Amino acid sequence: xxxxxxxxxxxxxxxxxxxxxxxxxxxxxxxxxxxxxxxxxxxxxxxxxxxxxxxxxxxxxxxxxxxxxxxxxxxxxxxxxxxxxxxxxxxxxxxxxxxxxxxxxxxxxxxxxxxxxxxxxxxxxxxxxxxxxxxxxxxxxxxxxxxxxxxxxxxxxxxxxxxxxxxxxxxxxxxxxxxxxxxxxxxxxxxxxxxxxxxxxxxxxxxxxxxxxxxxxxxxx
Amino acid sequence: xxxxxxxxxxxxxxxxxxxxxxxxxxxxxxxxxxxxxxxxxxxxxxxxxxxxxxxxxxxxxxxxxxxxxxxxxxxxxxxxxxxxxxxxxxxxxxxxxxxxxxxxxxxxxxxxxxxxxxxxxxxxxxxxxxxxxxxxxxxxxxxxxxxxxxxxxxxxxxxxxxxxxxxxxxxxxxxxxxxxxxxxxxxxxxxxxxxxxxxxxxxxxxxxxxxxxxxxxxxxxxxxxxxxxxxxxxxxxxxxxxxxxxxxxxxxxxxxxxxxxxxxxxxxxxxxxxxxxxxxxxxxxxxxxxxxxxxxxxxxxxxxxxxxxxxxxxxxxxxxxxxxxxxxxxxxxxxxxxxxxxxxxxxxxxxxxxxxxxxxxx
Ligand SMILES: Nc1ncnc2c1ncn2[C@@H]1O[C@H](COP(=O)(O)OP(=O)(O)O)[C@@H](O)[C@H]1O
Ligand SMILES: [Mg+2]
Numbered sequence: 234x235x236x237x238x239x240x241x242x243x244x245x246x247x248x249x250x251x252x253x254x255x256x257x258x259x260x261x262x263x264x265x266x267x268x269x270x271x272x273x274x275x276x277x278x279x280x281x282x283x284x285x286x287x288x289x290x291x292x293x294x295x296x297x298x299x300x301x302x303x304x305x306x307x308x309x310x311x312x313x314x315x316x317x318x319x320x321x322x323x324x325x326x327x328x329x330x331x332x333x334x335x336x337x338x339x340x341x342x343x344x345x346x347x348x349x350x351x352x353x354x355x356x357x358x359x360x361x362x363x364x365x366x367x368x369x370x371x372x373x374x375x376x377x378x379x380x381x382x383x384x385x386x387x388x389x390x391x392x393x394x395x396x397x398x399x400x401x402x403x404x405x406x407x408x409x410x411x412x413x414x415x416x417x418x419x420x421x422x423x424x425x426x427x428x429x430x431x432x433x434x435x436x437x438x439x440x441x442x443x444x445x446x447x448x449x450x451x452x453x454x
Numbered sequence: 455x456x457x458x459x460x461x462x463x464x465x466x467x468x469x470x471x472x473x474x475x476x477x478x479x480x481x482x483x484x485x486x487x488x489x490x491x492x493x494x495x496x497x498x499x500x501x502x503x504x505x506x507x508x509x510x511x512x513x514x515x516x517x518x519x520x521x522x523x524x525x526x527x528x529x530x531x532x533x534x535x536x537x538x539x540x541x542x543x544x545x546x547x548x549x550x551x552x553x554x555x556x557x558x559x560x561x562x563x564x565x566x567x568x569x570x571x572x573x574x575x576x577x578x579x580x581x582x583x584x585x586x587x588x589x590x591x592x593x594x595x596x597x598x599x600x601x602x603x604x605x606x607x608x609x610x611x612x613x614x615x616x617x618x619x620x621x622x623x624x625x626x627x628x629x630x631x632x633x634x635x636x637x638x639x640x641x642x643x644x645x646x647x648x649x650x651x652x653x654x655x656x657x658x659x660x661x662x663x664x665x666x667x668x669x670x671x672x673x674x675x676x677x678x679x680x681x682x683x684x685x686x687x688x689x690x691x692x693x694x695x696x697x698x699x700x701x702x703x704x705x706x707x708x709x710x711x712x713x714x715x716x717x718x719x720x721x722x723x724x725x726x727x728x729x730x731x732x733x734x735x736x737x738x739x740x741x742x743x744x745x746x747x748x749x750x751x752x753x754x755x756x757x758x759x760x761x762x763x764x765x766x767x768x769x770x771x772x773x774x775x776x777x778x779x780x781x782x783x784x785x786x787x788x789x790x791x792x793x794x795x796x797x798x799x800x801x802x803x804x805x806x807x808x809x810x811x812x813x814x815x816x
Contacts, residue, residue, distance in 0.1 A: 351542075446544045
C-alpha cells in the first residue's frame with residue numbers, strides 16, 4: 234500500500250515540487266484569495282446595503298470583472314508583479330468578489346427590519362450593531378457564498394500553471410499534457426476534487442460552530 | 455413624566471405624520487395612543503426614543519429635553535417593545551433579555567440571573583432560557599420582548615402594538631398579565647394600539663389620534679366613553695360605547711333580591727310561588743338553574759353566567775341578565791354561592807340612576 238502510494242504520488246523531477254508542496258501552495262493561494270476577497274467584499278457589501286442605489290452598478294462591475302479571462306489579467310499583471318504567486322492571487326481575489334459581494338449584501342438584507350429597529354431602540358451604536366447583530370445574522374447566507382467562492386478559487390487557480398509553476402495542483406495538468414503523462418492529470422483531477430469536497434466540509438463545520446442558532450432553525454423550518 | 459410640547463413630524467416626502475401634539479404622560483401610569491392606522495402613533499412613540507427626530511416642538515422626560523442626553527444613553531434608559539418582538543434570532547431567550555444590561559456593562563453571570571428573574575415576572579418558564587426565539591410561540595416571544603424591555607429597569611416603557619400579532623385569547627391573557635406586572639413595577643408607559651378595546655382595558659389615560667397626526671381627545675377611559683370630544687372620537691369608539699361604559703360603574707348599588715332562592719329538595723314557600731322564576735341552589739348555595747314554580751318537575755333553565763355581586767361592573771351584571779332567557783342575573787360571592795338575583799328592569803333602573811348621578815356631578 235505504501236509502496237503504491239509512493240509510486241502514485243511521487244512527482245517526476247520536471248514537476249519541481251513535491252505533491253504535498255503543490256497542495257500547500259494550492260490551499261494557500263486559493264483560500265488566501267477567498268479571505269482577501271471577503272475582506273474587500275465586507276465593506277463594499279455594507280456600503281451597498283446602506284446605499285441601495287449603488288448596489289446594481291457595483292454588482293455589474295464585479296460581474297464584469299468575473300467575465301475577464303484570467304489569461305488576460307495575468308498578461309496585464311505580469312508587468313507589475315512578475316511570474317509570482319501574486320499574479321495568480323490578485324485575479325482570484327477579484328473573481329471571488331462576484332460571489333462574495335452579493336453574499337454579503339443578501340446576508341445583511343436577511344436581517345429582519347424589526348430586529349434592527351429593536352437593536353437601535355435599545356441603544357446599540359452603529360459599529361456595535363454591525364458586529365453584534367447584523368454580521369452574526371448575515372452569517373449563514375454569507376458562509377454559503379464563502380464556500381462557493383473557496384471551491385471556485387480552488388478550481389480557477391489551475392490556470393496559474395500557464396505563467397510558470399503557480400497553478401498549485403493545476404501545474405500537473407499542464408505538465409501532464411506537455412510530457413504525455415496521463416497519470417499526472419488523473420492525480421491532479423482527483424486531488425482537486427477531494428480538496429474541494431474537504432474544503433466545503435471544513436467550511437460547513439466552521440459555519441455550524443459559528444451559528445448554533447441556525448442549526449435548530451433548519452431542523453424546524 | 456413624558457411631556458410632548460407642540461411636537462410635529464413631517465417626513466422628507468412631505469407626509470405630515472404628527473401635527474402640533476401636546477400631551478403629558480404621567481408617571482407610573484399607562485398612557486395609550488390609539489387611532490386608525492397611519493395616524494402617527496408609531497411616529498410619536500419613535501420620537502420619544504429619538505428613532506425619529508421631530509421636525510418641531512420638544513419632548514421632555516421629567517422636565518429635561520431628551521436631546522440633552524447622548525442618544526444611546528437615552529435609549530438604554532427606555533424600554534422598547536415592538537409588534538413582532540424583534541428578538542435577536544441568533545441569541546437565546548436569556549441572552550435576548552440580557553441585551554441592555556450587557557450593553558450597560560453588567561457581567562454575564564449577573565445579567566443571566568436578571569434574565570431568569572424577568573422570565574418569572576413575565577410568566578415564562580425558566581427552562582426556556584436557552585431556547586432560541588424561533589423555538590417559542592408568538593405569545594412567548596412577546597413575553598420575551600417585554601422582559602427584554604424591562605431588564606435594565608428603565609423608568610419608561612414604549613410599547614408599539616405589542617399584543618397585536620397574537621390571537622385574541624393569547625392577547626387577552628397577555629393584557630391581563632401585563633396589567634399585573636405594571637401593578638408591580640409601576641413604569642411610565644406609552645402604549646400604542648389601533649384597538650380601542652385594548653386601549654380601554656389597559657389605559658389609565660387615552661390619547662385618541664386622528665389622521666394627519668392631530669390629537670382628537672386625551673382623557674381617562676371612562677370620560678372618553680361618556681363624553682367623546684367630537685364625532686370622530688364617537689365613531690371611533692364604536693356602537694357599543696354605551697354598554698362598554700358600564701364597565702366603569704360598579705354593580706354594588708344593585709338591590710339583589712334574596713327571596714327567589716330555593717334550596718334543592720326544599721319545597722318553595724307560599725310567597726315564593728307568586729314569583730315568575732325561582733333560583734334553585736345546591737346545599738352549599740351554588741346556583742343550579744331557574745325553575746318555574748307553576749311548572750314543578752320541568753328541567754331547570756341554565757343561568758348562563760353569574761356576576762360577582764360586590765366586584766363586577768354593571769356591564770357584567772347586564773350581560774348576565776341579557777344572556778339568560780329568564781332575563782334575570784345571578785349575583786354570587788367569592789365562593790360562587792348565590793347571594794341574590796336581579797332583573798334586567800332593575801339593572802336598567804340602576805343604569806339610569808348612574809347616568810343621573812354623573813350628570814349632576816358635572
Ligand atoms: N419613514 C417614513 N417616511 C415617510 N412617511 C412615513 C414614514 N414613516 C411613516 N410615514 C407616514 O407617516 C404617517 C404616520 O405613520 P405611523 O406613525 O407609522 O402611523 P401609525 O403607527 O399610527 O399607523 C403615515 O401616513 C405613514 O405612511
Ligand atoms: Mg404603527
